[in-house]
Amino acid sequence: MCKRSLKMPIIVLIAVSSLLIGQGPARSTDHLDRPYDWTIEVQTQQLARRFDYPGSTLTSIVKAVIRYYPTADEGNRTDYESIWYNDGKALGLERLHGMGITQGEGVSLRIVPKTGHSSQQECKAAADLILRLTLDAYVNRNAMVTVRLADESFDRIIEEMLRNPHITRPTGGAEDPADAALSLFLQSESSDRREQLFYI
């Protein structure tokens, strides 16, 4: 009598457990990998033979083309703006569309060099772009969740950012500014390098 009454509940328990084990891991990986709804992608390119005349100080022109797209739909890119830089300082801007990112949603910034390798001027421009686009996102009521940088330029961009007297690394102690204006989370594309910086 006892064996017959226990057999069915055990079978049901095993069936339900197998369903739960099959479903769980896939869902949790998606959530952890992409905690942002939108991606702002920046492509940098150093331009040659611009303003090439004697006495010119505009000798290191970098063009940054900025687009955004829903992270789940990479093909649906919208042109946002282009910014031109000279020696790391913004020189000109051409906005093509307003920032059509849904307010309140998380954003990731991704900076890639067009040629696959960033020049030093592109790294300087990237340092400014991170601050500038983070500010744009905040004004549009979006949180900048993470900044992704190419592996080959990760260290150089961090170095350029740290030249800004307002930017500092956390020290891991009580000295870390609790009232920093911005907290920036940077990671390399391969995700093996991570850095947190503060703008104070």
Add this chain to the structure above:
Amino acid sequence: MRISVQRNRRGSVLVLGCICFGFLALLTLIGCSFANLYFVCNRVQTSADEIALAGAHALNEHDQIGQMNNMIVRCRQLVYTSQQDYDNVVADYPHLQTLARELRDSDRQSATTLEGQRTLLRDLAIARAQVAMENKFNQIKPSYSMVLPWARTDMSALIQFRFGRLAGTESNVGELAGVSELASIDHTRGYIQAAAGSMGLSRYRQGIDAKLPDANSDLSFNVSSLAAPVSATVSPARITQAGAFAVVLPGTQIPSAVQVKVTLNVATGIGPHGSGHIVALGTAATTGGDRQL
């Protein structure tokens, strides 16, 4: 008696023939001299055109004027949007005020730097064009020197060259309409030349200082006249009609056209001495702007 009269008649025909021949030769010579003067007039005009073209070509080397115009307009949009961000941040995110102010001040500094570079380029372009015109003149001048018993010509120094633009040519920069408030300001203040027809592009007017409103009205954004590309075709440096030339005041916009006056001194050496000048005016416009940055 009869024989002596016949001898006198044969002798007078020969002399008459020589006199007539000499007279015809003289007429031919005078005719050739006038014809030569006519051709020299045309040649002087051609030379004036060549000198103007050399100067015009040197004004916009490697599309420097075109690039400068494009960047000035984009710098203006940069400063405007930075100010917008700063104003928004002050109201809604005061803890980000330092960052917004840093970016805005940096962008304002870029505008000042760019204006300095524009004036440098302007002076450089003018100097370059002057050198090109003088070199061309010195190359052409020796070919005009002629000393003959009946005529003498020589080309004096370039009397005058002027820098300007082509009347009716606006800037090469297409309207930036991505920031609607700024686009509205541009139209209200008359900074935009509306497109002619449905296929054209609206462009920023030439000779304007496209000031920004309010806090950044101290910055200058000077836009110069330059032919815009048409269907990706850049207009080459070219000769134009003298009437199409408009002077650009020194110290203002970068010129995109030149006009030169060349004088040839002419004198005659036979009979009553006479002298005069042949004057030619050459006008040329520089290479048009290339595609946007």
